[in-house]
Amino acid sequence: MDSMKAVLLNVFIGGADTTPGTIEWAMSEIMRNPEVMQRVQKEVRSVFRDEVDEEGLHKLEYLNAVIKETFRLHPAGPILPRESRESMEINGFHVPQKSRIMINMWAIGRDPAYWGEAEKFNPERFLDSAIDYKGTHFTFLPFGGGRRMCPAIQFAMPIVELTLANLLFHFDWKLPCDMRPEDLDMTEHFDTAIRRKEKLCLIPTTTTSARPSRLG
């Protein structure tokens, strides 16, 4: 019974903050980078005609790169906890058996040793790149890796893609009070996940350019 409770709690905690948090960070980064907004909206609006559907998602190469870049800078699971099964030596440090090891994916994602212009939101770095989120590229593990990696990738990714594609397809977006993109507050609040400290507040306007066939 206790392990059933633990599994259910894990699913609730694992699913609660991660997906909406990723969508919120992606929209924040897209708003801060108008050239990314222009490119991603152009892609979404050229792939879909009347509605966004799941079948077309695989064609959204640039949106996929935007999501990967969001994971790199704002990983929903910033710390991956592990325990060493045996004692070992890593980079000259002795790690005793059963040590608790915290892998800091947030820091690895911003490490200039692995990423050019590491602090810059640049989805283009993932275009024509073999790096994916399946747990084999150790500098990029948004869903973790190994036997404890997130069991919900196939479920979570379409939700993130569909939500963002819909937001970008149906609406144009503005920052409130004539705020400039570079003034958008990106302060982080660290909990089990890293969320925005201030909620993201945006103004949607409906657009006719997304639905040419209905107007035609």
Ligand code: HEM
């Ligand atoms: C964008 C969405 C999501 C991201 C980025 C994400 C990321 C992660 C990460 C980094 C881990 C730790 C993996 C490791 O230690 O190697 C994890 C574990 C887990 N996630 Fe997700 N997750 C997402 C969505 C979800 C959803 C929607 C659910 C459930 C409905 C879920 C359920 C779980 C569970 C149960 C675990 C624990 C697995 C275990 O300990 O064996 N996740 N997730």
